[in-house]
Amino acid sequence: xxxxxxxxxxxxxxxxxxxxxELLLIGPGNGLLPEAERVQGEIGPLLRDGVTTxxxxxxxxxxxxxxEGPGEALDQLGLLREAVRGxxxxxxxxGLYPAEDPAAGALVEKPRYEVVKEDLAGLLATPPAGLxxxxxxxxxxxAIAVANAMRAHLPLLGALCANSPFREGEDSGxxxxxxxxxxxxxxxxxxxxxxxxxDFLRVADQLIAAAGVADYTYLWWDVRPHPxxxxxxxxxxxxxxxxxxxxxxxxxxxALAAKECERSTRPQVAREAxxxxxxxxERHGLRARVMVDDETAMPAHLVARRVLEEVRPYAxxxxxxxxxxxxxxxxxxxxxxxxxxxxxxxxxxxGLLADLVEWTG
Numbered sequence: 411x412x413x414x415x416x417x418x419x420x421x422x423x424x425x426x427x428x429x430x431x432e433l434l435l436i437g438p439g440n441g442l443l444p445e446a447e448r449v450q451g452e453i454g455p456l457l458r459d460g461v462t463t464x465x466x467x468x469x470x471x472x473x474x475x476x477x478e479g480p481g482e483a484l485d486q487l488g489l490l491r492e493a494v495r496g497x498x499x500x501x502x503x504x505g506l507y508p509a510e511d512p513a514a515g516a517l518v519e520k521p522r523y524e525v526v527k528e529d530l531a532g533l534l535a536t537p538p539a540g541l542x543x544x545x546x547x548x549x550x551x552x553a554i555a556v557a558n559a560m561r562a563h564l565p566l567l568g569a570l571c572a573n574s575p576f577r578e579g580e581d582s583g584x585x586x587x588x589x590x591x592x593x594x595x596x597x598x599x600x601x602x603x604x605x606x607x608x609d610f611l612r613v614a615d616q617l618i619a620a621a622g623v624a625d626y627t628y629l630w631w632d633v634r635p636h637p638x639x640x641x642x643x644x645x646x647x648x649x650x651x652x653x654x655x656x657x658x659x660x661x662x663x664x665a666l667a668a669k670e671c672e673r674s675t676r677p678q679v680a681r682e683a684x685x686x687x688x689x690x691x692e693r694h695g696l697r698a699r700v701m702v703d704d705e706t707a708m709p710a711h712l713v714a715r716r717v718l719e720e721v722r723p724y725a726x727x728x729x730x731x732x733x734x735x736x737x738x739x740x741x742x743x744x745x746x747x748x749x750x751x752x753x754x755x756x757x758x759x760x761g762l763l764a765d766l767v768e769w770t771g
Contacts, residue, residue, distance in 0.1 A: 418640035420548050425668050425728060427477045428544035428641065429660045431487060431649050433494075433770065434502040434537060435468050440763040442468035442507055442537075443499045444516035452497040460490045465523045466537035467516040468507075470494060476546070479729035480661040487653045491771065502763075503656075503770040505539055505574025505588030505648030508750065509759050525623060530595055536578070538588040539649040541571060543660045544641035545667040550607035552671060553635045557642045558603040559670040560633045560663075562679045564646050565687035565700035566717065569710035570737065571659060572695040573648035573746025579759060585695030585747040588648050589688075592630075597621065600646075600688060601631040602681050610635055632688075642667060646688070650746060651769035658736025664728055665721035677703035695747050696740075714741055 437443030444467035453461045462471045472490040477483045491501060507514060514536040517527065527534065547553035572585035584590055592598045597617070604610040614626045621628065626637075632646030644663050650656045670676070683701050690698035691710060699707045702716075718737060725731045743749070749769075753762045 417550055417637035419550050419553055419637065421640050422476050422546045423478070424546055424548040425664060425671070426546035427479060427483055427660060427664050428474050428639070429477070429483045429487060429656060430471055430473045430542040430544075431503070431653075431656050432464060432469055432471045432537075432539040432541070433491075433649065434504065434507055434539055435470055435494075436500040436502050436767055440760070440767055442511045442513040444468045444513045445499065446470050446518055449494060449497055449499060453493050457490060457493045460486065461494060463518050463520070464537070465517055465526055465534065466514075467518050468513055469537040469539060470501075480657050480664070480733040481729060483660060484653055484657045484733070487656065491653065500767050501770045502766045503539070503573075503649050503651035504746070504750070504766050505572075505586055506536060506577050506591065508574075508576035508579070508754075508762055508766070510579045525628070529621070529623075533594050536591065538574075538591045540588070540592075540645060541647040541649045541656055541659060543644045543647075543663040544636065544639060545644075545664050546641055547635075550635070550637070553637075553640075553642050554604050554607050554610055556667050556670045557633055557635050559673070559676050560642060560644055560666065561600055561603065561681070561684055562677065562701065563663075563666055563717075564600060564632050564644075564684060565691045565698070566710055566713050567644065567647050567659065567663070568688055568691035569694075569696050569698050569700065570662075570714060570740055570745060571647035571650060572691065573650060573750070575747040575750050576754065576759075576762070581751070581754075584693055585698075585745065586648050586692045589646070589692040595630065597628065598630045599632065600681060600684050601634065607635075648746065651766060652736075652771065654733075655736045655740070655746075658733045658740075661725055661728075661730030661733035662718075662721065662737055664730060665725040665734075666717070668724040668728060669721055679704050695745050711741055
């Protein structure tokens with residue numbers, strides 16, 4: 411079974427927030443530092459639950475508790491970053507490490523990851539660092555409706571968050587090379603819309619059986635209901651360098667979810683059109699054309715302006731209006747991919763690596 415039958419929807423306040431940021435560990439010379447297990451083990455007991463390892467040894471994940479709003483998430487992630495830096499490494503917030511590094515493929519040895527290693531084999535070449543946002547849902551059917559609706563927002567979120575133009579020392583030509591990396595993994599995709607919660611459980615059970623994995627947490631969809639946490643989780647985004655930017659995107663996701671909770675009818679954008687828009691965002695970032703409804707595509711930066719105005723009242727109600735200023739900044743200055751390319755053009759790869767560490771703080 412999927413492990414999702416005993417859900418926790420409705421256990422926390424509806425539209426509560428959780429944020430997870432995957433960050434790269436950086437050592438001397440701005441190279442990758444494959445010491446995630448040591449770092450996690452040396453974090454003090456009060457914060458240890460918020461610092462977890464991933465399959466790559468040079469990557470750490472920082473996770474908030476259930477937050478009432480973006481301000482609380484900002485404070486928690488700031489403390490967690492400080493705790494990690496306090497035990498030695500520096501941090502880098504980039505969807506991929508931009509340069510070549512022999513430590514890129516070093517892996518963590520844990521039972522959960524054995525299945526992943528067997529499944530992904532030679533695909534595990536470099537750590538992809540993503541941003542995951544959880545929004546609390548009152549019941550299973552609302553979770554399905556919101557997850558279905560959030561699929562259509564993935565291309566816009568991908569365009570705003572694109573932050574990995576370089577891979578192994580070369581410009582990939584993409585705004586988000588991380589997306590291309592994870593798209594080579596199984597079960598990293600935009601799921602189809604589900605008719606209801608039972609439909610989700612049925613599909614999850616079949617896919618779990620086909621993949622030979624333990625439960626639905628191995629279904630790495632770009633947006634998914636997360637019954638064990640009682641949330642909808644939006645996953646398909648590059649991590650940002652600053653805590654403020656990650657929280658700004660989280661505030662946008664939370665406000666979009668709040669809006670979708672209230673809507674009785676939604677545009678029926680085909681999964682294939684969402685996937686194509688998502689690729690355009692991966693390739694072109696804010697210059698991509700993305701679907702607005704089931705008939706219209708527009709440049710992502712124009713869609714973002716319109717969406718911000720639509721969701722601002724929801725963000726205000728949820729205490730996240732100030733956090734949306736980071737989204738405004740991205741629209742004014744460009745996304746992370748734009749910033750990385752500017753740094754590389756003026757300073758080369760060594761300068762870019764130094765800047766990314768400085769930006770991450």
